[in-house]
Amino acid sequence: MRTLTQVLTAALLLVALPFATATAQNQPGFRLEKVVEGIDVPWGMAWLSAEQMLVSNRSGQLFLVQDGNLSAPIGGLPEVHVNGQGGLLDVVAHPNYAQNGWIYISYSSPEGPGEGSHTAIMRAKLQGNTLVDQEVLYKGEENTTRGQHYGSRIAFDRDGYLYFSIGDRGAHFENAQQLDRDGGKIYRLHDDGRVPADNPFVNTPDAKPEIYSHGHRNPQGLTMNPMTGKIWEHEHGPMGGDEVNLIEPGKNYGWPIIGYGVNYNGQPLAVATSRDGIEQPKFYWDPSIAPSGMAFIDSDNYGAELRNHLLVGSLKFRYIVHLVLEGDNIVANEIVFDGIGRVRNIKQGPDGYIYVATEGDGIMRILPE
Numbered sequence: 001m002r003t004l005t006q007v008l009t010a011a012l013l014l015v016a017l018p019f020a021t022a023t024a025q026n027q028p029g030f031r032l033e034k035v036v037e038g039i040d041v042p043w044g045m046a047w048l049s050a051e052q053m054l055v056s057n058r059s060g061q062l063f064l065v066q067d068g069n070l071s072a073p074i075g076g077l078p079e080v081h082v083n084g085q086g087g088l089l090d091v092v093a094h095p096n097y098a099q100n101g102w103i104y105i106s107y108s109s110p111e112g113p114g115e116g117s118h119t120a121i122m123r124a125k126l127q128g129n130t131l132v133d134q135e136v137l138y139k140g141e142e143n144t145t146r147g148q149h150y151g152s153r154i155a156f157d158r159d160g161y162l163y164f165s166i167g168d169r170g171a172h173f174e175n176a177q178q179l180d181r182d183g184g185k186i187y188r189l190h191d192d193g194r195v196p197a198d199n200p201f202v203n204t205p206d207a208k209p210e211i212y213s214h215g216h217r218n219p220q221g222l223t224m225n226p227m228t229g230k231i232w233e234h235e236h237g238p239m240g241g242d243e244v245n246l247i248e249p250g251k252n253y254g255w256p257i258i259g260y261g262v263n264y265n266g267q268p269l270a271v272a273t274s275r276d277g278i279e280q281p282k283f284y285w286d287p288s289i290a291p292s293g294m295a296f297i298d299s300d301n302y303g304a305e306l307r308n309h310l311l312v313g314s315l316k317f318r319y320i321v322h323l324v325l326e327g328d329n330i331v332a333n334e335i336v337f338d339g340i341g342r343v344r345n346i347k348q349g350p351d352g353y354i355y356v357a358t359e360g361d362g363i364m365r366i367l368p369e
Contacts, residue, residue: 004241018304033366035068035355037052042057048097055357058089061074061088074130085147086147090106090164102124103123106122119140122136139180141182151166153219155223179207180206185208200249217234226298233244241270245282252278257275279323319336339361354366
């Protein structure tokens with residue numbers, strides 16, 4: 001069996017066949033180290049220091065992990081509506097956390113005048129084992145009681161802008177195309193919740209000024225490429241059509257007008273796979289892999305073959321996909337760590353190693369032998 005290095009090197013030669021796939025099972029030369037146990041659906045991972053990590057459990061708990069030990073559930077959380085795909089979702093630390101102490105969480109919030117719940121973004125500080133100084137920075141307007149497509153990931157860029165994703169909520173596909181409604185969008189704020197003056201729809205009548213891009217279905221991957229500073233996203237399609245996108249201000253990414261999947265009854269859903277004025281994905285999967293979590297790897301811990309490329313987790317097939325980049329283009333892909341579990345999130349830790357959060361199996365760290 002080939003080593004991971006050999007497989008990744010082979011993947012780099014697939015530039016003529018950009019969507020070809022090579023499978024690598026039970027990666028020789030690498031081992032998995034269990035870091036965290038006892039969390040059913042570890043959704044978000046955020047390092048407060050090299051020794052401390054926050055982990056969110058979708059069922060509504062936030063934990064501090066130190067030396068492999070879980071704290072008692074952290075107090076001071078907002079009211080969380082645990083509803084299907086909703087619950088306590090992402091958690092990130094401010095890029096200058098050591099100086100300002102801000103922590104950001106996304107969650108499905110039942111607060112507001114509408115029906116059901118919708119994705120909210122809060123920031124707070126950790127004092128002892130309790131969140132204090134809570135501030136809700138954004139709250140989507142409720143429009144359905146369904147428990148689907150909340151999003152939701154959070155990312156910062158080099159300039160300190162805060163990005164977050166909200167899905168179309170499943171019941172109203174048209175949300176993704178309507179600038180006066182929440183859902184199916186990537187949003188951008190200052191770190192304190194203010195709307196940036198150069199957001200693309202600030203001067204568009206009736207549009208929500210926080211919107212940065214639209215036409216998304218259910219984005220559960222959002223991250224900055226540390227090499228370029230650009231924001232990347234991935235989202236669930238229906239049956240087929242999961243996408244990876246490079247996010248640019250004001251752009252329309254198509255849902256539900258264009259797409260590469262079909263409805264769950266097998267009938268066509270999007271009217272086309274392309275249309276003038278609508279962005280094409282950098283990569284898509286058909287059939288769907290149910291992507292969740294993504295990370296660019298800029299560490300040297302795994303050799304030159306993986307450095308500066310992208311990893312995406314699969315919930316459906318329980319593996320990780322390595323996407324090979326040339327500039328802003330994905331030129332090859334391959335499956336790695338097949339059978340690792342239902343991957344909910346992937347992050348590169350401050351030690352340069354890859355951490356993988358899996359449903360039911362906790363969080364593992366990938367180490368070379």
